[in-house]
Amino acid sequence: MSAPRPAAILLDALGTLVALEPPAPRLRAELAQRFGLQISEADAARAIAAEIAYYRTHLDEGGDEIRLAALRRRCAEVLRSALPGEGAGLDLDPLLHALLASLHFTAFPDVRPALESARERGQRLVVVSNWDVSLVGVLRRLELEPLLDGIVTSAAAGVRKPSPAIFAQALELAGVGAGEAVHVGDTLDEDVAGARAAGIEPVLIHRGDGPPVTGVRTISSLAELASLPAA
Ligand SMILES: [Mg+2]
Missing domain, CATH: 1.10.150 (DNA polymerase; domain 1)
Structure with missing residues (x-):
């Protein structure tokens, strides 16, 4: 029997969903x-x-x-x-x-298919980002907003990653507990450390080159979310 999938996937924005040209x-x-x-x-x-x-x-x-x-x-x-x-x-x-x-921000090519299939699996999707409130418009322009259950920006939340308080807001929007979620992001200091402080299993997305990172579950594409078991 396979491990259950996380009920919610929290997602960083820059470097995870979108790139700055x-x-x-x-x-x-x-x-x-x-x-x-x-x-x-x-x-x-x-x-x-x-x-x-x-x-x-x-x-x-x-x-x-x-x-x-x-x-x-x-x-x-x-x-x-x-x-x-x-x-x-x-x-x-x-x-x-x-x-x-x-x-000018663009979506990584793996983002849309990964979010669409996560939705088909019934997983909740909430963005957690250190960004001003204009992130909502960026994700709307990239036609990703309709695929999301919520967007939490640090500017609107009044607290930024790695504080556990911003992750708590995202969990509330997702309607799940910390143990039912994973957080996917591209930085150790904001995403991995922040998720752990909030009791959420971190997943590091390691796009492109660079030395491998140990001590944390790592993926190279959001396509790997499909095979991600719960913590
Ligand atoms: Mg990032």
Whole structure:
């Protein structure tokens, strides 16, 4: 007799469901197109890295649409101050549009089929992500939202992974206990440690190259969710 399947699968977003397309070439193209500003690929990479670092620290301030708009303006200011030459004098609102156009998310190809078959098996699916509230719109645009039973962002929850409190909110949305769920994510510090702290079996998704990770159940594709037994 096979082990029972988990009743719910909690899922990280970035690196697990969605990828950020390389933003520096897109930013460079946006700046050239919108402002006629020519900067090097290295300068674009440096500027977007500064913006992303600021965003990652402050993303929990984007807990509703109004606060998100303010956070995004601060992100655009960070980007502007990191731009070389005439970039430092660009108007903030059009620069914010260029920034948002540079951040393009795609779904990994294994995501949709894996979520669809999990639903067919009756498993509940809830996203748990350190992201501002705009994640809901990202997942909607990628047509993944209808496959999900819930989306918990750290900005809306008021707490971020690895805190067990954000996983507790996801379990409540899924309507299951910690022992009936697994959490799939791509980071040890946020996903694996956080799930364990919440009493949830972690599953590390290890996409692409890199050294193997020991001490945690590891998959290389979400297709492997189909054969995942409960903890
Ligand atoms: Mg991730």
